[in-house]
Amino acid sequence: MSRKPSRAARRAQLLTAAARVETPGDCDVAVIGGGASGLVAAIAAAEAGATVVVLEQDLECGRTILATGNGRCNFSNVNLDPRRFNDPAFVETVCGPRWLDDILAFFRESGLRWSLEDERLYPSSRQAASVRNVLLARARRAGVVLAPAREVEEVSWIRREWLGQLGHAAHYDPDSSTTQPAGMAEVAHHMPGGGLTLPGARAVVIATGGTAFPFLGNLGLRTNRRVPVLCPIACEPSPLARLDGRRAHACVRLTKADSLFPSWQERGEVLFRDYGLSGIVTFDLSRRAERGDLVELDLAPDLNAAQLRQLVDPWARGGFEPGCLDGVLDPAIASLLEELARDGWHVDWPERSVPTDDSSALIALAKGLPLVVQGPTDTEHAQVTRGGLATDQFDPETLASREHPWLYACGEALDVDADCGGFNLSWAWKSGLVAGAAAARWALS
Numbered sequence: 001m002s003r004k005p006s007r008a009a010r011r012a013q014l015l016t017a018a019a020r021v022e023t024p025g026d027c028d029v030a031v032i033g034g035g036a037s038g039l040v041a042a043i044a045a046a047e048a049g050a051t052v053v054v055l056e057q058d059l060e061c062g063r064t065i066l067a068t069g070n071g072r073c074n075f076s077n078v079n080l081d082p083r084r085f086n087d088p089a090f091v092e093t094v095c096g097p098r099w100l101d102d103i104l105a106f107f108r109e110s111g112l113r114w115s116l117e118d119e120r121l122y123p124s125s126r127q128a129a130s131v132r133n134v135l136l137a138r139a140r141r142a143g144v145v146l147a148p149a150r151e152v153e154e155v156s157w158i159r160r161e162w163l164g165q166l167g168h169a170a171h172y173d174p175d176s177s178t179t180q181p182a183g184m185a186e187v188a189h190h191m192p193g194g195g196l197t198l199p200g201a202r203a204v205v206i207a208t209g210g211t212a213f214p215f216l217g218n219l220g221l222r223t224n225r226r227v228p229v230l231c232p233i234a235c236e237p238s239p240l241a242r243l244d245g246r247r248a249h250a251c252v253r254l255t256k257a258d259s260l261f262p263s264w265q266e267r268g269e270v271l272f273r274d275y276g277l278s279g280i281v282t283f284d285l286s287r288r289a290e291r292g293d294l295v296e297l298d299l300a301p302d303l304n305a306a307q308l309r310q311l312v313d314p315w316a317r318g319g320f321e322p323g324c325l326d327g328v329l330d331p332a333i334a335s336l337l338e339e340l341a342r343d344g345w346h347v348d349w350p351e352r353s354v355p356t357d358d359s360s361a362l363i364a365l366a367k368g369l370p371l372v373v374q375g376p377t378d379t380e381h382a383q384v385t386r387g388g389l390a391t392d393q394f395d396p397e398t399l400a401s402r403e404h405p406w407l408y409a410c411g412e413a414l415d416v417d418a419d420c421g422g423f424n425l426s427w428a429w430k431s432g433l434v435a436g437a438a439a440a441r442w443a444l445s
């Protein structure tokens with residue numbers, strides 16, 4: 001009976017396979033980063049006739065895709081509204097009016113089939129590996145050289161026509177204790193000469209995702225500060241910490257610290273944590289909420305205050321029976337709200353009157369449980385980073401740098417981010433298609 005290889009054995013296999021990849025001395029298009037946008041850019045460039053090499057620092061290309069959508073990969077959304085992005089005008093110009101059709105046609109041709117959940121698109125298999133595998137297979141069919149365990153440290157332009165030269169990569173030094181990425185150093189050790197050289201390229205596509213890429217500063221490119229978003233939110237200590245682990249379907253409202261009225265709201269599942277809030281709606285909230293803002297949770301979004309009154313205190317005597325909201329809310333949450341209502345608990349916020357009787361206080365808490373934001377937290381698990389290459393430096397028709405026409409960027413490397421729901425991957429796919437095709441046109445012209 002064959003047994004699954006251990007993690008160490010699998011790693012050794014991947015290192016050996018990476019070391020065996022031969023990269024050509026030069027190519028038309030080099031894609032730096034073999035994640036979501038980089039793989040699509042490479043396919044688009046190769047299918048347009050260019051020779052393409054993908055340089056990926058990880059031991060395999062496409063690993064980032066595997067973690068998406070809790071392993072199920074919410075790869076797109078039927079309502080691709082540019083207003084869900086931080087830079088709607090740029091996104092709209094890059095992606096065009098038939099954005100979703102373009103993405104679906106690309107994946108249909110790649111052999112992927114999908115299903116719809118609300119507005120979200122998932123592979124029919126509900127496995128992110130399906131998305132990654134069809135991309136890897138199509139890239140190989142198109143002749144793309146996938147070169148993992150190659151961390152690119154530098155991109156430089158040598159002043160010769162048509163030659164963008166990729167800089168050197170780290171060399172393996174067995175005595176060094178410095179922080180060389182393990183894959184890179186180890187794979188170099190597996191190769192004759194103990195080092196790696198990277199190919200020269202006529203065009204370069206930056207598809208390095210949300211990680212900082214400092215050398216781009218040497219090319220005079222501006223990078224907006226990177227901030228993790230789509231992550232949980234820490235809130236000021238409150239009795240709600242006792243709800244740690246409980247989930248609720250809520251309408252979440254955000255009121256900025258300098259405003260009297262909510263500026264944003266969204267419905268969905270909220271996960272209470274001892275530090276604050278998590279869950280998909282909270283992730284979307286994290287793109288907008290800052291320290292000192294007020295978040296209110298409407299825990300009974302399908303009932304108005306008068307309907308709640310019928311359950312809590314039909315005769316308006318100002319009190320309520322224990323458990324009166326158990327049929328509407330998670331009883332553990334309802335019980336805490338009852339306690340808070342009786343204690344007169346509230347947060348100080350201008351224009352928020354404090355109810356004087358217990359039943360009104362309970363209804364107010366159910367319709368707007370208040371929390372004051374401290375800021376994003378658990379940021380190492382953030383799904384996206386805001387920030388990156390400032391978009392005004394790139395032509396939205398081609399995603400070419402206005403300053404360096406041989407340099408292209410796509411995906412999260414650019415300062416583009418969006419809400420949860422398949423929007424970020426949709427941007428990765430479409431911007432990869434645009435940048436890859438344009439880079440091939442430049443390289444082959």
Ligand SMILES: Cc1cc2nc3c(=O)[nH]c(=O)nc-3n(C[C@H](O)[C@H](O)[C@H](O)COP(=O)(O)OP(=O)(O)OC[C@H]3O[C@@H](n4cnc5c(N)ncnc54)[C@H](O)[C@@H]3O)c2cc1C
Nearest residue numbers: 033035036037057064068069074152209411412422424425
């Ligand atoms: C846990 C999680 C779940 C997510 N779920 C979803 C979801 O369901 N739907 C959705 O739309 N979005 C989701 N996202 C966001 C989505 O994954 C990203 O928006 C998308 O992957 C960005 O694509 P990209 O190509 O720009 O970057 P990545 O996919 O991150 O690819 C960048 C690649 O570049 C490589 N790289 C970086 N620096 C170098 C270097 N110097 N040299 C060589 N290689 C380098 C990296 O190793 C990586 O492989 C999720 C993100 C996370 C973290």
